[in-house]
Amino acid sequence: MSPSRNNKDTSVTPGTVGEEGSVWGMALTPRLAQFAAAARHEHVTRAAHELGVPQSSLSRALARLEGDLGVALFARHGRTVSLTPAGRTFLASAERALAAVEQAAESVRSDADPATGKVAFGFLHTLGWETVPGLLREFRAEHPRVRFSLVQNYGEAMLDRLRAGGLDLCLTSPVPGPEAPDLVARRLDEQRLRLVVPDDHRLAARKRVRLAEAADESFVTLEPGYGMRRILDTLCAEAGFRPRIAFEGEEAETIRGLVAAGLGVALLPPPVIARPGVRELTVTAPRAVREIGLAWRAGHPDTAPVAAFKKFLLGRRGQLLSG
CATH class of the missing domain: 3.40.190.10 (Periplasmic binding protein-like II)
Structure with a gap:
């Protein structure tokens, strides 16, 4: 049965959206939380109170959801409701979908928070024994909840990964220059060979x-x-x-x-x-020296944790390496 709307909605038919996405997803997604709340409370009034909407609005929304699906999700006993077999089946999928959305939202919020976000950080193999662990230990003393995804590779492969968005920052050598206009790089230190x-x-x-x-x-x-x-x-x-x-x-x-x-x-x-x-x-x-520099994508906005770690590394100019 095709989703249908009352006079306040726009009627849609499955399959007309094409590459823009599933019409069922667009029609049903806003109602999943309403349905899950009613199923959890088994009471329309209590569910409406939790959602902060009028009871009559929630009742109409649930009726439209059933109309769109073409099945009864609830057996009604006044304002008390219980799930039908179809309702129990639909609830399992609805809860998974809501959990996935919440997880995605939490990930975005976390990555935007300098106290809890994540930094994808690349570095040369020769910096992985001592230099990078020391830097991370010092940074996390002030930012203990920032998470890191660490990648060790050689210079050209690491810059390719940076360009592709797989890294936020990388320590590399030689330091990219004008031949790489899509990157920004700053010299941090040099190492005698x-x-x-x-x-x-x-x-x-x-x-x-x-x-x-x-x-x-x-x-x-x-x-x-x-x-x-x-x-x-x-x-x-x-x-x-x-x-x-x-x-x-x-x-x-x-x-x-x-x-x-x-x-x-x-x-x-x-x-x-x-x-x-x-x-x-x-x-x-x-x-005989090699310069070590910090590189990132030009014009790409930093999340808060990336900005904090970038500032920390740039503050270590001339003090990054030994030997």
Whole structure:
């Protein structure tokens, strides 16, 4: 039976809405709470009082709902009502629908509240051991109920995810510049890079080295697409050579392990914990650093918790990293 309305409503027929949505959903959704209240109280007057509407209005709304569905949902005994078998079936679905709407509303309210919302935060693998946990611990001391969805990835993949809306903020390197007009980025800190060599290497006794002195070495490095790979290629070009790549990997500590095994040398940020089997040499020329920056989508409004965390991170300029 097609939903019908009284003279105050607009008549509709199922199927006429097409891609805009279900006509049944539009016709029935506003009445689900009314129906559920009447079913819960089994009394129209008490349900009307709970909803803050006149009893006569609720009675008419329930009658229209039954008319639209073409079934009796209630057996009436004056103002007392009881559910019919069809009413019990409909109530189960109505309660699920109302619960889903309430959950969605609560999620939106929560995410807009700086005390309880959520931040989708991305960062480089090399920042996940110590830097990010320390930042989160400090931030949550002031915002203990903010929730985080954490994503570790390499730079380009993380920026793609940021653009797609899967992240609110990310710590990345190199810092996006004018070549990424859809993003906003701010430099937060820089990290000195080390030439990592096996502990029996010809340079292992040195504390400092020019990168050109490793021109004839085989390099163990991260795969193309990683920020550190771009930095290696750029610095080697400045030093006058093109690195000979022996192995490519996806994680800095694995790279150190390959160096310890004598499979090449590497250019890496300093480790959190010293690894046996390698020596970490300061590179004096060219200046070997990687900049770490915070990036977010241009023109995209922040929720309150995202704005709070962004302000916190920007306040850590020059104090984000060590080493």
